[in-house]
């Protein structure tokens with residue numbers, strides 16, 4: 001049976017997947033600079049015997065694994081390859097050898113898992129019908145997102161996949177388990193940059209000044225009403241300001257105040273409306289208080305929607321592979337992920353691979369200097385991805 005075959009291949013390959021992950025972990029590269037990583041991936045694909053490889057988005061690849069009747073249906077599997085500007089604090093044999101760069105989001109695990117899945121799928125290619133398209137993408141961590149460049153470069157064409165499946169590590173789920181969610185899952189994320197301009201001077205003479213600090217204070221409070229009053233309580237939204245810079249002194253009012261924040265939600269229509277309302281309110285308020293405002297909204301990734309049918313089929317397939325008890329439901333997650341671009345073009349399913357191991361102290365969140373994964377999870381990381389792809393080719 002194909003499932004058992006995939007399971008035993010995943011078991012055989014486990015050490016290789018771990019060693020690939022460790023190599024990538026020790027040699028991280030920042031977004032859009034994944035040159036060595038891309039070379040490593042290509043070399044591994046060629047070693048497997050996969051030769052239909054195309055360069056995409058400078059440091060990305062697509063590759064095809066053709067089964068019998070390759071035109072019947074195409075399913076895509078995606079991995080991201082970039083690391084983060086973080087100094088690794090883990091003392092492990094595979095610690096980052098590049099000071100200040102770290103695979104702290106698990107993209108090393110995603111890439112190694114997809115290489116493992118590729119090797120499995122190549123070995124069983126006479127046992128499925130259709131084609132599996134692999135996407136190794138750059139730049140997930142930095143807007144506008146490597147996925148958008150992959151799409152512009154034709155990664156979803158020739159052949160066009162019917163659906164795409166992506167996997168991401170999750171340090172809050174124990175290793176051995178995976179998580180799925182149908183429908184809305186992750187948020188859009190936009191960066192807000194505001195500069196409130198007034199007229200600075202001596203703090204003892206406010207009547208001669210336009211105080212940008214007071215205006216900015218009102219602005220921060222007033223903007224929350226867009227979230228609390230203008231948005232439907234049924235649509236999750238969050239507005240957070242994490243940086244406020246007023247470089248005056250106890251007795252000096254500065255000329256300007258800079259504010260930076262993030263706006264996230266799960267509905268594209270409301271996202272556009274909220275942008276308008278925030279701009280309108282902020283400009284009106286600042287001008288009514290005599291100041292001037294520069295307000296830039298830098299649009300980030302769209303919200304991520306998992307296609308309900310594809311995700312339901314993938315969830316069932318995961319239950320067949322891992323047992324019902326090892327497949328959990330995911331809650332909405334207000335972080336953003338550029339996989340969302342793919343899921344706006346074709347049916348998408350973005351699921352989570354549990355990588356937590358409390359006994360070993362592997363509990364840190366992604367994007368922290370102590371993030372690590374329970375590597376036993378990589379057997380599932382490779383095997384389940386391969387299984388999800390072939391089951392999806394069989395179904396529908």
Ligand SMILES: [Zn+2]
Nearest residue numbers: 105141366367
């Ligand atoms: Zn990340």
Ligand SMILES: [Zn+2]
Nearest residue numbers: 105107140168
């Ligand atoms: Zn990530």
